[in-house]
Amino acid sequence: GNSVTQMEGPVTLSEEAFLTINCTYTATGYPSLFWYVQYPGEGLQLLLKATKADDKGSNKGFEATYRKETTSFHLEKGSVQVSDSAVYFCALRSENFNKFYFGSGTKLNVKP
Amino acid sequence: NAGVTQTPKFQVLKTGQSMTLQCAQDMNHNSMYWYRQDPGMGLRLIYYSASEGTTDKGEVPNGYNVSRLNKREFSLRLESAAPSQTSVYFCASSEYGGTGLPDTQYFGPGTRLTVL
Numbered sequence: 001g002n003s004v005t006q007m008e009g010p011v012t013l014s015e016e017a018f019l020t021i022n023c024t025y026t027a028t029g030y031p032s033l034f035w036y037v038q039y040p041g042e043g044l045q046l047l048l049k050a051t052k053a054d055d056k057g058s059n060k061g062f063e064a065t066y067r068k069e070t071t072s073f074h075l076e077k078g079s080v081q082v083s084d085s086a087v088y089f090c091a092l093r094s095e096n097f098n099k100f101y102f103g104s105g106t107k108l109n110v111k112p
Numbered sequence: 113n114a115g116v117t118q119t120p121k122f123q124v125l126k127t128g129q130s131m132t133l134q135c136a137q138d139m140n141h142n143s144m145y146w147y148r149q150d151p152g153m154g155l156r157l158i159y160y161s162a163s164e165g166t167t168d169k170g171e172v173p174n175g176y177n178v179s180r181l182n183k184r185e186f187s188l189r190l191e192s193a194a195p196s197q198t199s200v201y202f203c204a205s206s207e208y209g210g211t212g213l214p215d216t217q218y219f220g221p222g223t224r225l226t227v228l
Contacts, residue, residue, distance in 0.1 A: 004154075030156055042220030043116070043202055044155075050216075060215065088152060097172065098143060098162045104154040 002027045006103035008026035009087075011064075013080055013110050020076040021106045023064075031092040033066050033073040038087045038105070047075075047088070052096050080110045114138055115140065118203050118220035125193045125227045133188040133223050135203030144186040145170075146178060147192040149222075160181040161186055162214075172201045193227045199225050 007022040025031065034053045036044040048057030053068035062077045073090060090103040116137045125131060137144065142163045147155040147170075161180040173217030175197060177189045186205075190197060201223045208213035 005212075006154075014161060032213075034216075036217075041221075043221050044204075044217075045219065046216045049216065059121075093214060096213070098160060099146070100214075100217060102147075102155040104152055 002031070002092060002101045003101075004090050004092055004101050006090050006104035006106050008104075008106070010107040010109055010111050013108070015082055015112050016079045017039075017110075019028075019067070019075070019080045019108070021077065021083075021088055021108070023103060025071050025073065025090075025092050026061045026074035027071075027094055027101075030068070031094050032092040033074070034093070034100075035062070035064055035075050036089045036091060036102075038089065040086075042090060051060055061093055071108040080108070084108060085110045101110045116203055116205055116220035118193035118201075118223050120223060122214065123223060123225050125190075125225065127227060128193060129193050130189065130191050131193065132190075133201055133225075134185070135187065135201075135220060136185045137203075137205040137220065138184065139205060139207065139216070140183070140209055141218070142183070143208075144180065145178075145204040145206070146186070146188045147202045148197075148206065149174065152200050157225050158188065158201075171202065193225075195227045198225060198227045214217060 034049045035047040048059040050057040052064035145160045146158040159178040203220040205219040
């Protein structure tokens with residue numbers, strides 16, 4: 001079946017530190033991969049996406065590369081800000097179906 | 113442009129009561145979804161609708177029903193609420209990408225439901 005596994009949180013970093021949030025997936029074929037961010041009290045919003053192997057998604061300084069060989073889509077940012085504090089979800093959409101599968105979310109706390 | 117709207121924002125029910133959660137989108141999307149969010153479990157799909165007139169079960173459909181009233185609206189009904197249905201409920205809609213399948217999802221602000 002399809003599933004997404006994310007590193008457990010919370011992750012606590014100081015401002016300007018390097019961020020990595022690990023995400024691995026199980027799926028048949030070539031799913032599309034997404035990172036969503038959820039700020040307190042709000043719904044999820046798309047952060048970045050990649051639709052085929054070796055694609056790199058990027059937005060607001062965040063990046064993730066679709067690695068088929070390791071079935072991974074790790075989220076990185078070179079220098080986090082306090083405003084990046086949120087919950088981050090990795091997700092996939094299976095290759096031929098209309099369904100999306102989400103990881104359990106990783107809470108990021110950035111301290112000034 | 114309102115995007116995806118949900119009503120109500122908060123609701124408290126007693127066990128056995130029924131209610132309907134409303135969702136509407138103004139982006140002319142074909143696909144719509146209902147998820148529940150529980151601590152440590154991420155989002156789990158309850159039901160989805162690939163297009164107007166169709167609905168399909170997701171991972172956790174038991175205890176719920178849905179109606180795709182028209183292209184804009186997709187409602188979720190709890191016929192007899194149980195404490196296990198205490199959760200935050202999100203509606204989402206999705207545009208189609210270059211692959212001909214749903215791509216980016218747009219989420220509503222959520223409904224926080226407590227069943228006593």
